[in-house]
Amino acid sequence: MVKINTDLCTGCGGCINICPVYALVLSKQDKAQANQNCNDCKICVRACPVNALSL
Amino acid sequence: MAEKYDVIVVGAGFAGLMAAKTAGEVGLKTALIEMKHDITAQRRADTQMILPMGDDFLDDRIIFNGKTGLMSFAHNGLSFKYDGPYRDIYAFHLYSVDGNCLRFGMANEQKKFGDRGRIALALDKSKAFASLLNQVKAAGVEVFAGTAVKDIKKTDGAVNVIAHDKIFSGTFCIAADGANSRIAQALGFNKDRGYYSSMNVLGYYMKNLKVPDPDTVYYVIAQYENTGVITALVPRPYDNEHAVVFICLDCRVDLFKFYEYFTRETKLPWFKGAEAKLINSSCGNMWSTIEKPFKDNVLLVGDTIWCQESENFGALLSGGKAAMAIAYALDEGKSNEEGVTSYLEFWDKHFFNSPHYKRDQIMGNYMLGAILKNEEIDYLFSKLNMVLKASIHPYTLFGELGQALGGVVPDIQKEMPQVLAGLGRMQQESPADILKDAASAGFPNR
Numbered sequence: 169m170v171k172i173n174t175d176l177c178t179g180c181g182g183c184i185n186i187c188p189v190y191a192l193v194l195s196k197q198d199k200a201q202a203n204q205n206c207n208d209c210k211i212c213v214r215a216c217p218v219n220a221l222s223l
Numbered sequence: 224m225a226e227k228y229d230v231i232v233v234g235a236g237f238a239g240l241m242a243a244k245t246a247g248e249v250g251l252k253t254a255l256i257e258m259k260h261d262i263t264a265q266r267r268a269d270t271q272m273i274l275p276m277g278d279d280f281l282d283d284r285i286i287f288n289g290k291t292g293l294m295s296f297a298h299n300g301l302s303f304k305y306d307g308p309y310r311d312i313y314a315f316h317l318y319s320v321d322g323n324c325l326r327f328g329m330a331n332e333q334k335k336f337g338d339r340g341r342i343a344l345a346l347d348k349s350k351a352f353a354s355l356l357n358q359v360k361a362a363g364v365e366v367f368a369g370t371a372v373k374d375i376k377k378t379d380g381a382v383n384v385i386a387h388d389k390i391f392s393g394t395f396c397i398a399a400d401g402a403n404s405r406i407a408q409a410l411g412f413n414k415d416r417g418y419y420s421s422m423n424v425l426g427y428y429m430k431n432l433k434v435p436d437p438d439t440v441y442y443v444i445a446q447y448e449n450t451g452v453i454t455a456l457v458p459r460p461y462d463n464e465h466a467v468v469f470i471c472l473d474c475r476v477d478l479f480k481f482y483e484y485f486t487r488e489t490k491l492p493w494f495k496g497a498e499a500k501l502i503n504s505s506c507g508n509m510w511s512t513i514e515k516p517f518k519d520n521v522l523l524v525g526d527t528i529w530c531q532e533s534e535n536f537g538a539l540l541s542g543g544k545a546a547m548a549i550a551y552a553l554d555e556g557k558s559n560e561e562g563v564t565s566y567l568e569f570w571d572k573h574f575f576n577s578p579h580y581k582r583d584q585i586m587g588n589y590m591l592g593a594i595l596k597n598e599e600i601d602y603l604f605s606k607l608n609m610v611l612k613a614s615i616h617p618y619t620l621f622g623e624l625g626q627a628l629g630g631v632v633p634d635i636q637k638e639m640p641q642v643l644a645g646l647g648r649m650q651q652e653s654p655a656d657i658l659k660d661a662a663s664a665g666f667p668n669r
Contacts, residue, residue, distance in 0.1 A: 178501070180266050180268065180504045185403035185668060188668075190373045196260055198261055214666065217478065217504040
């Protein structure tokens with residue numbers, strides 16, 4: 169599952185609507201948060217402008 | 224049985240907030256859904272903390288009452304109150320990294336005309352969101368923050384908006400969920416829509432930038448790693464403070480590295496001693512404009528329908544107009560496309576088929592950096608060193624530029640013909656062709 173560095177995440181939400189399997193939402197702190205749907209496709213990793221996501 | 228709303232608004236940016244406020248105020252049972260928990264935070268980086276003033280756009284203009292903060296659309300009668308500081312913007316200048324510039328107005332000249340000389344207002348966008356949210360709540364709208372939407376399905380007599388943990392049922396839906404809209408995707412709009420590329424954006428707040436004028440918006444057009452990067456310096460309504468936004472249409476470009484390169488290599492002496500703080504970012508898909516922003520009782524507004532061309536102004540106006548069209552449809556007992564004709568006609572007449580609107584024009588800034596090398600951009604701007612009409616208006620900005628360019632073509636032909644060849648490519652080739660390589664690395668949510 170994709171890992172999220174919440175110190176780097178700006179909460180822009182860009183990854184959320186491009187995730188092909190609806191695996192991302194924003195946490196209560198408005199940081200990206202992944203769920204079990206994640207299939208490690210890396211689209212969000214490539215998309216993140218601040219390199220906050222990794223596998 | 225879930226309660227049914229007259230209208231469900233998805234997305235709480237400018238378009239969605241204005242839609243929800245307008246719908247609530249005219250008495251519609253309205254739900255506003257937003258993926259962020261804190262709706263007032265501006266977490267998506269963009270250059271648009273400004274509203275163009277003193278000129279028509281989408282057949283309307285904003286009249287601003289500086290004493291009360293009331294922003295009124297003069298032709299459509301829609302309004303909202305902005306409770307926050309603002310700064311008058313008087314000019315818009317485009318720079319090359321080497322320091323030559325193309326000037327739309329000079330602030331000191333424009334200031335002589337008082338309020339009528341300003342071309343835009345710079346707002347605090349978070350405070351604008353907060354102001355609008357207060358008005359949305361006061362209008363009785365039910366607000367669902369922290370709710371990400373996945374899908375939308377039409378059944379007999381209802382549209383169902385499916386979020387991660389809840390389903391909302393409504394007669395109409397307004398999709399205001401932006402450039403990467405899930406609703407546009409779910410309704411199939413992205414399948415045969417032109418896709419340009421996925422953009423990459425970093426947004427900083429900087430203090431003590433040494434720019435020539437505090438009330439001018441500056442864009443720097445650069446070529447970097449064979450693609451265009453725009454650096455926008457937009458004054459904030461606070462002393463010595465700018466939003467500095469780095470934008471690239473190729474998502475492979477590391478903008479942190481560009482930032483280092485740019486602040487080190489540019490001949491512009493603006494960044495020495497400035498304090499910078501990363502505030503926000505974004506990755507948004509650049510899609511071509513949707514011809515008809517309606518399907519299955521869903522009206523699309525703001526960045527969901529176009530390629531960011533209509534800016535905050537169009538987001539606010541389209542949101543308000545869509546809500547009013549739905550109010551009319553329900554009053555008329557026509558919960559269908561015919562009921563919301565006023566919105567579709569507004570969109571078609573004043574945007575999509577407006578003689579002012581040139582498709583893909585917004586891409587021009589990016590194409591310049593993608594096609595011309597930095598020394599060519601610098602040369603081009605050096606030839607265009609006259610002061611053009613003060614404007615930051617998306618329709619009229621480039622009109623005078625074409626004329627000015629016409630006057631220097633013979634010189635350019637003699638001195639640097641490759642610049643003319645590059646400009647010719649911008650005219651002849653579609654942005655999709657020019658950006659083909661960048662697009663291949665993108666992530667369109669079809």
